[in-house]
Amino acid sequence: MSGNQRVLVVDDEAGIRDLMRTALRFHGFDAAVAGTGAEALLEARRHRPDLVLLDVMLPDLDGFEVCRMLRADGDDVPVIFLTARDAPADTVTGLSIGGDDYVTKPFSIEALVARVRAVLRRAAPHPPDEVLRVADVELDSATWTVHRAGTEVDLSPTEFRLLAHLMRNAGRVVSRAELMRDVWGWGEHGNPQVVETYISYLRRKLDPLGPPLIRTRRGVGYALRP
Incomplete structure (x- = not known):
């Protein structure tokens, strides 16, 4: 309410x-x-x-x-x-x-x-006991922390929500439309450029700590795959 x-x-x-x-x-x-x-x-x-x-x-x-x-x-x-x-x-x-x-x-x-x-x-916060793990990345929604290979990664709230959504759907290609709806809360009139910008932010923070995890399927969306 x-x-x-x-x-x-x-x-x-x-x-x-x-x-x-x-x-x-x-x-x-x-x-x-x-x-x-x-x-x-x-x-x-x-x-x-x-x-x-x-x-x-x-x-x-x-x-x-x-x-x-x-x-x-x-x-x-x-x-x-x-x-x-x-x-x-x-x-x-x-x-x-x-x-x-x-x-x-x-x-x-x-x-x-x-x-x-x-x-x-x-x-609104996700369930407090949710801990997601994909490859060497761990996301803890109780403490709003992310670690990769044991190193803490400092993410903004939007970056955190985007990574969490990709991790919940690891291995599956997530469309830009789905990300705009479920991460940003936008309908069909959202701005896809914002999704691309935040994907690049995540890559800049995660990739220096290990092999690239976020794959682009051109014209479709993104997938988190080890």
């Missing part, structure tokens, strides 16, 4: 803030607002929201910098970026620094609420 889930709306336009706050409350969320990056950081640190809707273009710090500062604090709160800029490079930047989704303006309030729910669902 979303009744106790708190969403922080960060936008410098008062009209948009009020619209999103009203819509979120209508759909059962507890909504708070901030108009600047500094206010957003203060609110996030004081009240620990369950999700942040974060405008990229703010009058002081931009949304990317706010997200970087939250992550530097060790805060893994899910972040959905809101922006009028829809260049692929901006999308990849937002997600690569620790964002969870990227919505361009103008947007449908109903669609935005659906994205909020999808991100919150996938941010």
Whole structure:
């Protein structure tokens, strides 16, 4: 249920803030607002929201910098970026620094609420006793740790969820559409480039510790195979 889930709306336009706050409350969320990056950081640190809707273009710090500062604090709160800029490079930047989704303006309030729910669902922890092992990789969802050949691998929450999904389906080719649905919570309109970007992040972290594990089936998807 979303009744106790708190969403922080960060936008410098008062009209948009009020619209999103009203819509979120209508759909059962507890909504708070901030108009600047500094206010957003203060609110996030004081009240620990369950999700942040974060405008990229703010009058002081931009949304990317706010997200970087939250992550530097060790805060893994899910972040959905809101922006009028829809260049692929901006999308990849937002997600690569620790964002969870990227919505361009103008947007449908109903669609935005659906994205909020999808991100919150996938941010929920997996069963605490789940330990996955494939070849020399071990993933422990109780401690959110990953080791390869005995060496701990530092992964972001999205990288962790992506690796866990590949490990649960080891040996099978997982399509990009399935990854967008089950890891990112997107439908058919998700961005396949984001999947490719995160696969490359995983390879850069896992491959130096042993033989390559993630195989690409061109035009189809990816498989984790020893």
